[in-house]
Amino acid sequence: MKKVIIVGSTGVIGQKIAELLHGQFEIIEVNRSSGQYKVDMQKTEELEAMFKSIGSFDALIATSGYGKWGTIDEHSISDFHDGLNSKLMGQVNLVMIGRKYANPNASFAISSGILAQHPVEGGLSLGMINAAIEAFVRGAAIELKDMTVNAVSPSFAKETMQLMGMDDSTGVPAIEFARLYQQAIESGTSGQIYRV
């Protein structure tokens, strides 16, 4: 059975991915506070130790990372840095360090988001981070010949809207995003942004 690492497996989308892949893959769950490995993807030494301990693997999915939600007036400079260090560099770390341990033909699927293309008030940090993630994926894909790197760009999950107390009528069930991550790791494409 192929081995997949899911970083962010307890989140709204990650949980659905773990359910979907259950029985099809050997799953290794990674989060800061739970899972087989409790690791902060911002900490490169922790990641090196984790990948060494896991050994080779076939796929890595990241549905993890923070970016500030708030208007420009609510943003400090350090808020930008927090998001860059977490959602952007955390996921870049996973690819950059993970690739040294991955099996040939391994696949990585990391997370961007709709705000890269469709800005809304409050989404400044996340839009900027998402666009950078997509540029990273396209750039890495042309150089990494023996593995694939794709991103999934969720719009807005119904479950997240419910958690935020919003009207969820325009939301997409998280399971639909989960199917895109599976497609991204199984498709053989690289440098693609999967959207729904």
Ligand SMILES: NC(=O)c1ccc[n+]([C@@H]2O[C@H](COP(=O)([O-])OP(=O)(O)OC[C@H]3O[C@@H](n4cnc5c(N)ncnc54)[C@H](OP(=O)(O)O)[C@@H]3O)[C@@H](O)[C@H]2O)c1
């Ligand atoms: N949900 C949406 O509607 C939506 C829309 C657009 C884009 N996205 C993007 O899709 C991804 C998944 O979203 P989500 O809503 O499922 O997220 P979520 O519910 O907030 O869950 C985040 C998950 O990542 C883990 N995590 C957070 N920071 C981490 C770190 N530094 N190191 C390791 N694990 C970490 C969390 O567990 P611990 O706290 O235990 O670490 C948790 O399992 C995110 O990148 C998000 O920006 C989501």
